[in-house]
Structures are given as structure tokens and as C-alpha cells.
Amino acid sequence: MSGKYDAIVVGSGSNGIAAAIRLQKKGLKTAIFEQAATPGGATRTMELTMPGFKHDVGSAILPLGLASPFFRDLPLDNFGLEWIFPEIAYAHPFDDGTAFGCYKDIEKTAAQLGEDEAAYLKLFRPLLNNWDKLNSDLLGPLGIPEHPIPFLKFGLKAMPSAQMLANHYFKNDKTKAFFYGSAAHSTLPLTNIASASFGLVLTTSAHKYNWPFPKGGAGNFTKALLDYYKSLGGEIFLSQYIRDIRDLPNAYAYLFDLTPKQLLKIKGLNFNLLYRKRMEAYKYGAGVFKMDWALKEPIPFTNEKCRKAATIHLGFTKEEIENSEKEIHQKNMTSTPYVLVAQHSPFDPTRAPEGHHTAWAYIHVPNGSTEDYTKIVEDQIERAAPGFKETILARSTLNTSDLQQFNPNLIGGDINGGKQDITQLFTRPIAKLSPYATPDPRVYICSSSTPPGGGVHGMCGYHAAEKALKDHFRDLS
Structure with missing residues (x-):
């Protein structure tokens, strides 16, 4: 691994990659840490049935991938996306x-x-x-x-x-x-x-x-995003299951593409009791x-x-x-x-x-x-x-x-990162001015458990990155 990073993203779903791209494009030194051996979260393609048959394990049709205000402006066609x-x-x-x-x-x-x-x-x-x-x-x-x-x-x-x-x-x-x-x-x-x-x-x-x-499988969308991210100088480390924030290199900001249940299991986070209690009440x-x-x-x-x-x-x-x-x-x-x-x-x-x-x-x-x-x-x-x-x-x-x-983000098979009813549509994971920030000033949530919720659009990651930029890198935001 390289030296100190400005920001680290944990999780390589579309939101995690979007956050990393946004920060890397701003000139920061970033890295993604992914627990699986293959990146992409639920946006992956595998041979699940017979050799030669490519199946999208999670997301399959990506209408919001093209409609996303952030993804739409990225040159992903230059990195093989069709x-x-x-x-x-x-x-x-x-x-x-x-x-x-x-x-x-x-x-x-x-x-x-x-x-x-x-x-x-x-x-x-x-x-x-x-x-x-x-x-x-x-x-x-x-x-x-x-x-x-x-x-x-x-x-x-x-x-x-x-x-x-x-x-x-x-x-x-x-x-x-x-x-x-x-x-x-x-x-x-x-x-x-x-x-x-x-x-x-x-x-x-x-x-x-x-x-x-995407032609060839939804995994090609993930591949194009990551190839673009790497072209900007970003790094990704696979098979890195993070149990403690102190397992990660030093950084000013840490963005977690995780749902509340998983985030609360990470040791070393400075979360107060009230915040933990409210996060524990999050509905899947x-x-x-x-x-x-x-x-x-x-x-x-x-x-x-x-x-x-x-x-x-x-x-x-x-x-x-x-x-x-x-x-x-x-x-x-x-x-x-x-x-x-x-x-x-x-x-x-x-x-x-x-x-x-x-x-x-x-x-x-x-x-x-x-x-x-x-x-x-x-x-x-x-x-x-x-x-x-x-x-x-x-x-x-x-x-x-x-x-x-x-994909551990799919708690109980919930593909939307939490129930998207009126109580958790815009105010997820809890009701606060910035749903991406946490009581620990270093730590942000960038998963679909934040607005606007489920879907392969990357906007949860984008908005979390914007908040981190404002808090820690104001001259770049």
C-alpha cells in the first residue's frame, strides 16, 4: 500500500466507487478497500448456471445508471462501457x-x-x-x-x-x-x-x-467505473475485511459504503450512545x-x-x-x-x-x-x-x-439498503441536517442507506463525497 491517503472508501459498490471518483477528481489521494475478492457490490456478472452463460447476480437493468447526473458525465464509453x-x-x-x-x-x-x-x-x-x-x-x-x-x-x-x-x-x-x-x-x-x-x-x-x-453484463459497468477511477490515480485493495477503523491507513476522511447494521460493528468509531441507538432503530x-x-x-x-x-x-x-x-x-x-x-x-x-x-x-x-x-x-x-x-x-x-x-449490504435480502417508506425516504439512515455525516468527524456513510436510496446511480456516494469535501477540503469543494 502507498503512504497516507486523504480519503479512504470502504466498499466498492456503485456508491463507494462514485464517492472515490468524486474525491479523486478533486485531486485527493484516495483508495477503496473491498471485503470481497471481486469488486462491485451487487453489480457483478458471473457464470451461475453453466459455462458461457453470463448472469447478473444482483442489478441487471440499470436505468438510473444512465439517468444519474454524476455517472452520465463520466467518460465511461472510453473505458469499454457500451x-x-x-x-x-x-x-x-x-x-x-x-x-x-x-x-x-x-x-x-x-x-x-x-x-x-x-x-x-x-x-x-x-x-x-x-x-x-x-x-x-x-x-x-x-x-x-x-x-x-x-x-x-x-x-x-x-x-x-x-x-x-x-x-x-x-x-x-x-x-x-x-x-x-x-x-x-x-x-x-x-x-x-x-x-x-x-x-x-x-x-x-x-x-x-x-x-x-451494459453489454456483456452489469459487471462491465463496475469495470468501466473502476478503470476510470484507476486512470485518475485511484487505488483499490480487494479481500480486505475491515473490522476496526484502525485497520485502515491514516486519512482525513473515511467513507463507508455500508448499511447501519454493518457500520455499527466497526470498532474504533467515535459514535455517541444516542446516535448508536437511532442507527439501531433503522428499518430494513x-x-x-x-x-x-x-x-x-x-x-x-x-x-x-x-x-x-x-x-x-x-x-x-x-x-x-x-x-x-x-x-x-x-x-x-x-x-x-x-x-x-x-x-x-x-x-x-x-x-x-x-x-x-x-x-x-x-x-x-x-x-x-x-x-x-x-x-x-x-x-x-x-x-x-x-x-x-x-x-x-x-x-x-x-x-x-x-x-x-x-453481498453483506443485502441485509435479509433487502436490495435497497433499508426500507424506503415515508419515514426513511429522504431522512435515511436517521433524520439530521446531513444524513451522510456521523458524530465521528472523520466518518461518513455513502451507501444506499442514505438519500436517495437504492438503485445503481452513485448519487449517495457523490453527496457523501461532497460533504467530506466541504468538511475537510474546503478549498477543493
């Missing part, structure tokens, strides 16, 4: 064989919705038109917005529950289910306050940028059960729109999705859960041997559940794609315990 844009960002099939597709073209999307066409445009067109004014404020901590009027108008739409917003704007149950498909990424009951915000942000980003993914959300398949042919979706989308939301009625997302928070499961499916290989032949394919899916489950939900996941896909099971060559399953072992 985005793939499917014709349809996401599709939502129904039991009668019909489906809706979310196209980048907002008018084309709305035209599918019949009596809800005008309402869809009324809801989303203003958000799309104002996206460039909203993006930075939405992907940041709570504070005075840079563009208060557009932000206030967004807030009036985002604060209701997804159920309330859908019932207010839409008449047709299929349109409501279509909106639920993106809103349910929140991993919250759709009756929760502010659950609508996830559907609004993700759908608007689809109309602005599509929902792209539902977990996920994750599956990957090696396939002998593409998923045989009945509807052509599903074959043109890389992401498919399976929830065949609005009631199914509502019930699925409600039950998991009561420690129950339904036999017809909401399923997120990703299929890369129809658009990216590098993912599988010639003539073969891959698929990826997960469902929301009670936090910490170790049940095997293989049958209900495959049954749901079979409803939209009869014959799917016959295409399977091999499968991989990861329950919440497996996921946490793969």
Missing part, C-alpha cells in the same frame, strides 16, 4: 394475451391505453418536460430544491400511495396494473404513502432514457428471492411486446400486485407474486453461447425468508410464456441468506 437499448423499456402482460409496453416515445405508450390515453399524458408529460430540472433534486438529500416550482408539482403527485394515484388518474384496471409494475420496485405496499414516487421516477426515466443495460425492508436460468431458446412470451422488452413486470391483475406487495410485509407469501423478469440475451448475444439464452428474475419476499419459491416464480412466467419450463437447461436460486452472503 449501453444496449431494447425497443421497449419494460412490458406488462395480462392473462388474456394482451400486453402494454413502455416505449421511450410517450405518445406511443399512451396510445395503447384506450380511455386512459389522455390521463397518462397528463400525468407523465409534465414530468418528462421538466426532468432535467427535477433529476438532481430527486436524486439527492432533502433540502431546498434548485427548481422549487417543478419540484413542488412533482411532490403533489409523488406523495400519495401508488394505489391512490392510479385510481385518481386511470379508469382501466390494466392501466393501473401497468403503473403498479414500476411503482412496485419500491418494495412497499402500494397503499403506502409516497409509493407512487417510484412509479413516477422510473416511468419518466424510461421515457427520457429508455431502460438500458422486504427481501428478494432471485433466480437465473440458462435457456435453450428465448422465453416464449405469448405477446410480441414482451419479446421486445428487456424488462417484464408480471402481475396479471392490479389486485394480484396489491396483494403480493401487502402480504410480504405481513410475513406471508401469495401463490401469484409480482415478478420482475429481465432477459438480456435476445438483445445481447454475448450473454450466452450461440443459439442459447439467459434469463433473470426475482420476487419480493419477507425479510430473511429462506424458503424456496422456484415453483411459484416459474409458474408466473409460464402464464405469460407457455412452454417456458421446457426451455430451461439449468437454474440458479439465491434466497435472502444467499444474497446477504454474496
